[in-house]
Amino acid sequence: MEIRTNYMDGNYAIYVDYGILEDQISQYTSQYTSVHFIVDQNVYTLYQDSTLSFVQNPIILEGGEASKSFDAFKRITETLLERGIKRNDLLIVIGGGAVGDAGGFAAATVLRGVDYIQVPTTLLAHDSSIGGKTAINSTFGKNLIGAFHRPKAVIYDLSFLETLPPHELLSGFGEVFKHALLKDEQTVKALMEATKNEISLDTLKPFIISGIETKMHYVTNDEKESGIRKFLNLGHTLGHAIEYKYKMPHGIAIVLGLYFMIYASNAEERQNIFDLKLFRHYFEQHGYPLDQLKTINETEMMTLMGKDKKNQSSGSIGFVLMKNFGQCYFTEIDNDLLEKYIKQLKESL
Amino acid sequence: MEIRTNYMDGNYAIYVDYGILEDQISQYTSQYTSVHFIVDQNVYTLYQDSTLSFVQNPIILEGGEASKSFDAFKRITETLLERGIKRNDLLIVIGGGAVGDAGGFAAATVLRGVDYIQVPTTLLAHDSSIGGKTAINSTFGKNLIGAFHRPKAVIYDLSFLETLPPHELLSGFGEVFKHALLKDEQTVKALMEATKNEISLDTLKPFIISGIETKMHYVTNDEKESGIRKFLNLGHTLGHAIEYKYKMPHGIAIVLGLYFMIYASNAEERQNIFDLKLFRHYFEQHGYPLDQLKTINETEMMTLMGKDKKNQSSGSIGFVLMKNFGQCYFTEIDNDLLEKYIKQLKESL
Structure with a gap:
């Protein structure tokens, strides 16, 4: 290919x-x-x-x-x-x-x-x-x-x-999943169906290729990250902070970040666009430690996210959220509101 | 300006x-x-x-x-x-x-x-x-x-x-002189005339501006140095080796390199395109240590020049020479021949 x-x-x-x-x-x-x-x-x-x-x-x-x-x-x-x-x-x-x-x-x-x-x-x-x-x-x-x-x-x-050892496969799969979210609902559903029992290499090849194509779409249209390339950062704003704090494999932290992104996407739109329970079940079934989110400290996460090189202002933090599968948008979330979302997520788990 | x-x-x-x-x-x-x-x-x-x-x-x-x-x-x-x-x-x-x-x-x-x-x-x-x-x-x-x-x-x-201390002025002037050589005979003559008694800041301003324009011409037409930008390397191939060996200020070593370039340009064309004595007198009058060229070791210089990042082959070394003022060309000089030129230059001093 x-x-x-x-x-x-x-x-x-x-x-x-x-x-x-x-x-x-x-x-x-x-x-x-x-x-x-x-x-x-x-x-x-x-x-x-x-x-x-x-x-x-x-x-x-x-x-x-x-x-x-x-x-x-x-x-x-x-x-x-x-x-x-x-x-x-x-x-x-x-x-x-x-x-x-x-x-x-x-x-x-x-x-x-x-x-x-x-x-x-x-x-x-x-x-x-x-x-x-x-x-x-x-x-x-x-x-x-x-x-x-x-x-x-x-x-x-x-x-x-x-x-690859199992935790490396799990980590890499985090980005495969992100790329499916960035593409469309059909791809997300197909990926979840193909991996409903286990994440195995045999089933992943078409999703890896599709993921590379999705990433390339964003990268070639915005090489220096002034616009839509930012969407590839889906799940990464909190994900990076968790990765840094808990020394967790990148893609595993990204899955935790994606879960928060889904939560925050619902919260910003004040409606349940995405079925949180479905994702929680799916991620936990495959061994992603969503429980870790209960233990994060909001203030510490805010400080770490504020240092991200993609962050350009103080008082708020830039986030990529979704209106639907494959429909991302970039928004600045006010610090107080963001901290509230993290608290609410912890309570919801 | x-x-x-x-x-x-x-x-x-x-x-x-x-x-x-x-x-x-x-x-x-x-x-x-x-x-x-x-x-x-x-x-x-x-x-x-x-x-x-x-x-x-x-x-x-x-x-x-x-x-x-x-x-x-x-x-x-x-x-x-x-x-x-x-x-x-x-x-x-x-x-x-x-x-x-x-x-x-x-x-x-x-x-x-x-x-x-x-x-x-x-x-x-x-x-x-x-x-x-x-x-x-x-x-x-x-x-x-x-x-x-x-x-x-x-x-x-x-x-x-x-x-600026005098040796800094002398060093910087080496590049001003190089830019005049890269431009045309008129500029070289005007610069030598303006500085025939001493190199003073007051007289240099138009030559600095002209030098910047000359450099920009080469740079904007070949940013990544695949072609004519190489011409800015005039005098630098041996100059860098001398600078490295004798820990000499950059532009002073470049003047020594330019003097060798003039010698080699004549030698390659088998005629005295440039009046070496005139340049020797002018450079020495202003305090450039041309005598240092007598003491360089050919083999050592060859090794140092071979390591230059602009050098892309073995067996020969890429050099920028001049057919006339403002008329540069790039050539690969065979190692043996280059070593001979250095020896001959030493004997000529």
């Missing part, structure tokens, strides 16, 4: 399928004199003798947020320079979302930018690898230092997903 | 004159909710009670290359985030070329990019502040990590130049 971006220029292909990595990558590497690899440690340990046997002399990154520190950024860029990377070389970044973000930021900044290819290896990375956002973390929050830098291609070999 | 860039979009103004800073800046700051300042320590010490009395709570950077380390990058971005910088805030960067590069890279990357204004305070920075290149240094060379990020304006208040 090949999906192409639809920018004015600088378009690239996203390949999604099983067992495609080496073949697809060779079509690109043959165009470059030198190729450099950045690979997630866990992924390399699992696949160095099989899927990744063609990878030579990789820079190995500790997976997860550790790869997004200033120190890791320094180590990656200095190692690339020590190896004599040139402007017309290619960098291939293989790993989960964090390694993709960190490797992408290195590609964006070393020699003021070199070509790179994203090879996402987790379900969550079906989201982060699309859209050209790269970043490292600040002590004041995630992804606060970064750049927009489009890859030359994204090669998403679904075989990597087969070794 | 106001010069406007000529990009497809995202244009900005460059203001050049005496005593214009506060008035010009207020036209921009009034458009933003919050403004953050990054200021060169030396400049702030000299001007905090006068020209810069309007600057509030600046982040102070040690001037020079120290401001372009990874540690300084971390400190700048973390301080901006600690102060709650938002995407729609403005950053104003006041200082010499190094502070401009470092502050510009922070503006390019914090929150994936915020608006910024360059306020160059040295003669050298008339060059570096134009063109949207930002960078920090690697242990493997200068400016090896960076980004292209256009400012919203450049405000070049020439009053700052009055306190």
Whole structure:
């Protein structure tokens, strides 16, 4: 399956399928004199003798947020320079979302930018690898230092997903679900039906592809996030705060954030557009810890949300809500009202 | 004097004159909710009670290359985030070329990019502040990590130049001279005539403006340096190597590089297009240490030049040479031949 971006220029292909990595990558590497690899440690340990046997002399990154520190950024860029990377070389970044973000930021900044290819290896990375956002973390929050830098291609070999631990699958599914909400009611219903018993890889492929297409729609129409790209932030405003506070996997925190978004969408419209009980049952059945929402501290959440880089004012916090499936809108919710919504949600659980 | 860039979009103004800073800046700051300042320590010490009395709570950077380390990058971005910088805030960067590069890279990357204004305070920075290149240094060379990020304006208040120490004036003049070479014979002759006795600020203003216009011509037609922007690298290939090796001020090393470029331009054409003696006399009269060229080690220079980020191949080194004043061309000089030219130049001195 090949999906192409639809920018004015600088378009690239996203390949999604099983067992495609080496073949697809060779079509690109043959165009470059030198190729450099950045690979997630866990992924390399699992696949160095099989899927990744063609990878030579990789820079190995500790997976997860550790790869997004200033120190890791320094180590990656200095190692690339020590190896004599040139402007017309290619960098291939293989790993989960964090390694993709960190490797992408290195590609964006070393020699003021070199070509790179994203090879996402987790379900969550079906989201982060699309859209050209790269970043490292600040002590004041995630992804606060970064750049927009489009890859030359994204090669998403679904075989990597087969070794994902259950909590990683659950986390990645949070973004799959978000993309269904962003699309339309039919997609949400089909996804919930396909996963009514369990979330299994076999059933997810069409929803992953649909999710990538949905994300691309928003990203190509608003690359620098001045308008509709904000809608991709659905569930993320409170989700990020919960993720930061409880060190919860990203997509799991996002599901909690989505649940609050559904609550707040109903509250803002003063009617039950969405059946909260249905979503609560569905999320809890799959193991998402909605009970955690009972224990959050409103004041603390407000402070954390106020620091989000997407937030541009004080006195209120920008939120993406839904009028219906696939119908998002951006609104500033007054601080007092937002705090009241959080309190009410806690009481409702 | 106001010069406007000529990009497809995202244009900005460059203001050049005496005593214009506060008035010009207020036209921009009034458009933003919050403004953050990054200021060169030396400049702030000299001007905090006068020209810069309007600057509030600046982040102070040690001037020079120290401001372009990874540690300084971390400190700048973390301080901006600690102060709650938002995407729609403005950053104003006041200082010499190094502070401009470092502050510009922070503006390019914090929150994936915020608006910024360059306020160059040295003669050298008339060059570096134009063109949207930002960078920090690697242990493997200068400016090896960076980004292209256009400012919203450049405000070049020439009053700052009055306190420049003589070696800073001499260094900055190297780039003024390069821009004259890039323009035409008439400009070179007029500049040499105007400075035949001494290099003084009073006579330089029209040449600074002409230099900015020349640079802008190359930059707006080739922002990402895939073609003619390379010509701005005139004198820089060997110049950077000398600068790195002898820790010489940038523009002084560039004059040495320009002298070699003139030599090599003659050699490649097998005729004396340029009167070497004339240039030697002129440069030495003003105190440029051309004798230093006698002591350089060919092999070492070759190694350093091979590491330049503009260099894309091995076996040869890319060079910008001139067929005549204002007529540059890019060529790959074979390593052996280049080494021979350096040897011959040393013997000629």
